Amino acid sequence: MTMKIALYGTGYVGLVTGACLAEVGNEVTCIDVDVDRIAGLKLGRMPFHEPGLAELVVRNQAAGKLDFTTHAASALAPATVIFIAVGTPPAADGSADLSQVLAVARSIGKYLTHRAVVVIKSTVPVGTADRVQVEIARAITARGAMVLFDVVANPEFLKEGEAVEDCLRPERILLGSQSRRAISVLRALYTPFNRNHERVLEMDTRSAELTKYAGNAMLATKISLMNEMANIAERVGADIEQVRRGIGADPRIGHHFIYAGAGYGGSCFPKDVQALARAALAQGYEPRILAAVEAVNSAQKNKLFELVARHFHGRLAGRTVALWGLSFKPDTDDMREAPSLALMQSLWDEGACVRAYDPQAGSQARECCGERADLVICESPYQALDGADVLVVVTEWKLFRSPDFARIRLALKEPAIFDGRNLYEPAEVEAAGLAYYGIGRGRSLLVLPVSTAPLPAANVYATYAGRPASTVAATMV
Ligand SMILES: NC(=O)c1ccc[n+]([C@@H]2O[C@H](COP(=O)([O-])OP(=O)(O)OC[C@H]3O[C@@H](n4cnc5c(N)ncnc54)[C@H](O)[C@@H]3O)[C@@H](O)[C@H]2O)c1
Ligand SMILES: O=c1ccn([C@@H]2O[C@H](COP(=O)(O)OP(=O)(O)O[C@H]3O[C@H](CO)[C@@H](O)[C@H](O)[C@H]3O)[C@@H](O)[C@H]2O)c(=O)[nH]1
Secondary structure (H helix, E strand, O other): OOOEEEOOOOOHHHHHHHHHHHHHOOOEEEOOOOHHHHHHHHHOOOOOOOOOOHHHHHHEEEEEEEEOOHHHHHHHOOOOOOOOOOOEEEEEOOOOOOHHHHHHHHHHHHHHOOOOOEEOOOOOOOOHHHHHHHHHHHHHHHHHOOOOOEEOOOOOOOOOOHHHHHHHOOOOEEOOOOOOHHHHHHHHHHHHHOOOOEEEEEEHHHHHHHHHHHHHHHHHHHHHHHHHHHHHHHHHEHHHHHHHHHOOOOOOOOOOOOOOOOOOOOOHHHHHHHHHHHHHHHHOOOOOOHHOOOOOHHOOOOHHHHHHHOOOOOOOOEEEEEEEEEOOOOOOOOOOHHHHHHHHHHHHHOOEEEEOOOOHHHHHHHHHHHHOOEEEEEEOOHHHHHOOOOOEOOOOOHHOOOOOOOHHHHHHHOOOEEEOOOOOHHHHHHHHOEEEEEOEEOOOOOOOOOOOOOOOOOOOEEEEOOOEEHHHHHHHH
């Protein structure tokens, strides 16, 4: 069944959702307050890099099923379903800033003339659907009108870089509402995405809102736990990559989201873990696991810098570091909370220069960091090595997976690779004449601290391969 849809926000979630809803036959008008973005979209210009999105947008625009506007009133006039997909960035105290969502609620209340279902796709704290309901009703009343509407919490789970695929073939579709009518409208809308097996999960509004945060908190916890294991691994002489394969084989754990690395970034995990923690604190509950997940991640974002600084005995002034990968993950140009930003800032603070290459995020990185003499954005991975002392791989773009190690060795002044995503086999890198540093790969920590304090009885840390701890340090150096 074709529906007329208005959708607020043309970011990663809004634009992808709008294009996918148009692709399955609906008539969608996307609204944004960003005049340049809307003008660009009307000309088929994408505001960010997302594989497969441009084709979808251009095709559906040409077919008259997808349109873009800055005028909410005209977009709302025919719409029976209205999506809210605007940003919920972190406020200064870490809680979710709901100003964009509430501004949209007021806009809906101002212009809605007929019954509609309002769908919240943005990630919002528990209780926001109720606030949106009140805000819309207040704005309708303020103009002396009476219009019926329902609000549904329908959180989004797409991943950047795979957003189109995730949206067209979702693993689950969460519908949180007390309104049977609204649920049946959305079930009809989502029918084309609900093939093969039932993907719709109905629940109460608050549970739907919390499910989104709980999912991201669980995934962030897996990553921080693995980063913690990596930090232990390098101290006890174990390889986190072997440990990862070992624990992933347990189906109760699984192979997904257990890659140690340079810390998680992006526009979701960092802000959502913090916002959930703030929401818990506001209710008088101290979220101890969330605090630890966050603390481990902050420290992990400093990990690559620590390895580079140790390699140069803390003397980084005048050094040039080549960086491969700037975006927070591959297949996106999104720089929000990217681990590369923390690394570059620490290098600059110590007087080092950066030559960086990223397949997509070069101009975004320039926008984030501004014009500065100690940042050169290069046109190719090997150009970034020109005049560099060492190479740091921060983001695991496919392009970086099997490089020409001999060429890297010849190009670098002090041949060493810092592999922030454990892409390479240490032995292969070393065989090519380069020093190798990974994350949690047993040998990265050059000095193994040996405690002289008495160990508790039956302490498992006391031995390494059956030998007393005091002999281990010498073996590991
Ligand atoms: N990015 C992701 O991978 C992802 C995935 C799932 C959920 N989410 C959540 O979805 C929401 C949107 O995220 P995003 O990454 O798409 O955001 P974004 O920052 O990329 O885009 C937000 C868009 O909303 C527009 N906007 C702001 N105020 C507006 C208003 N009053 N009216 C119309 N448009 C307005 C902005 O101009 C911008 O284009 C957030 O709550 C986020 O947490 C994001
Ligand atoms: O094993 C892993 C997996 C991921 N990461 C890092 O975690 C971050 C987030 O990665 P990913 O989850 O793939 O990207 P996002 O696009 O931020 O997607 C997350 O955040 C979205 C917004 O809420 C949700 O919709 C998605 O389901 C959720 O995966 C990145 O920095 C990754 O490098 C790791 O370090 N190790």
